[in-house]
Amino acid sequence: MELQKQLQRWQQSSTDANGELMYVKVMTDEQLETLRKQIAVYATICDQLIEMHRTLSAQQDLAGVRLGNIYCDPLMASGGHKITSRQRWTPTPVQLQILERIFDQGNGTPSKEKIKEITAELGQHGQISETNVYNWFQNRRARSKRKLQNVAPTNTESEVDTEVDSKDKKTKPEDFQSQLNITTSSGGTQKLCFQNHNPQVYSDMHYLNTDSNNKPYSMFPSDAT
Amino acid sequence: MELQKQLQRWQQSSTDANGELMYVKVMTDEQLETLRKQIAVYATICDQLIEMHRTLSAQQDLAGVRLGNIYCDPLMASGGHKITSRQRWTPTPVQLQILERIFDQGNGTPSKEKIKEITAELGQHGQISETNVYNWFQNRRARSKRKLQNVAPTNTESEVDTEVDSKDKKTKPEDFQSQLNITTSSGGTQKLCFQNHNPQVYSDMHYLNTDSNNKPYSMFPSDAT
């Protein structure tokens, strides 16, 4: 596909510090960013299509449409990080002002109706969705509440655990993550892992291995476990 | 963001033909190949999903399904400790995978019997209770539902008109191609996969540009490396 060609454009030979010729791909920040976005777009599209598919399958019980013979693979696994980040909505000053005003009006009740209205209004000042508004109020309220708690709780508790306790993460789940480990030129290893929250559909994607015009590849040569 | 960091690891200084220092990303053949594969995989998945969708759509008329935000499961990162502090249950990747599969099987109705079975099965992969399973299904369903309807409503505006006002920050004032067109470094324009044989679905994905969570992106702004 086109992308392949794209990548090949980046292929160049370069010289390292010692002046030795080494074959590497050189990309500018911009190009890299571009690539990232591309992948992100794909990821998004996939997610949405999957959701649609799921919905459709549910509405009519024709599970038979499934492409049949497939099986799930260690294809993509959920790793800790996502390569496909979604940018989040950020209220514009105007929107924020309006939101704050509404919030202060006491109508702390974010009813469905209200949400719609508000969304419509804010839409005049920038992209926004009802979900954004909803979340905003939710967070706003929670935050307010917490603020008060931080001051009020006196010293009844000999222990303050309201805030971040320790940086320790949670338990390490099972290991079923196969990630795309990439060894960097510097010798380090990093992961480019896909998120997979739709295992069943991916399982239908088996033939996805019938890749492009090149050699058959093994997506995840070495599984991380 | 994570990816940024990851990608930045590739950043090294390199010298060009003239011996001038330039900041570029250096990737090995292996790395590039890996990236290429990733993109190829996504492209393929998109095609497949679209094919499925089309098949399903053909059987029932359903159009304009849009989805809002996507999210990649948090997934706790590994941690050293697993103290007592687990207030709420968090499905392990394996459990989640199983749950998703079951959910997708259409039996959206979580019967008591089922719950027990599922709980038992999931118990093999981590702590879990029937309540957890029950809640999970409840939430999963609600969430899914809302997602689909949330983005569907009144939308006469089919035009990408994200006129981000003042707060605009880093959005490129640059022309952002409508839809998923991406401009290649060669100046050409290409569409992310599928476009050619699935125009219908393609149009359903229109929101990719209009969604509030997405910022306009021009795939290949201007590169000529």
Next chain:
DNA sequence: GTATTATGAATGAAGG
């Protein structure tokens, strides 16, 4: 550029 903070979004669980 890196570290820290603020806050949008996701999600398990509870209430009705």
Next chain:
DNA sequence: CCTTCATTCATAATAC
């Protein structure tokens, strides 16, 4: 089932 709350994660914004 649907709505709401509490908690947590990840990222944009900002400080250093």
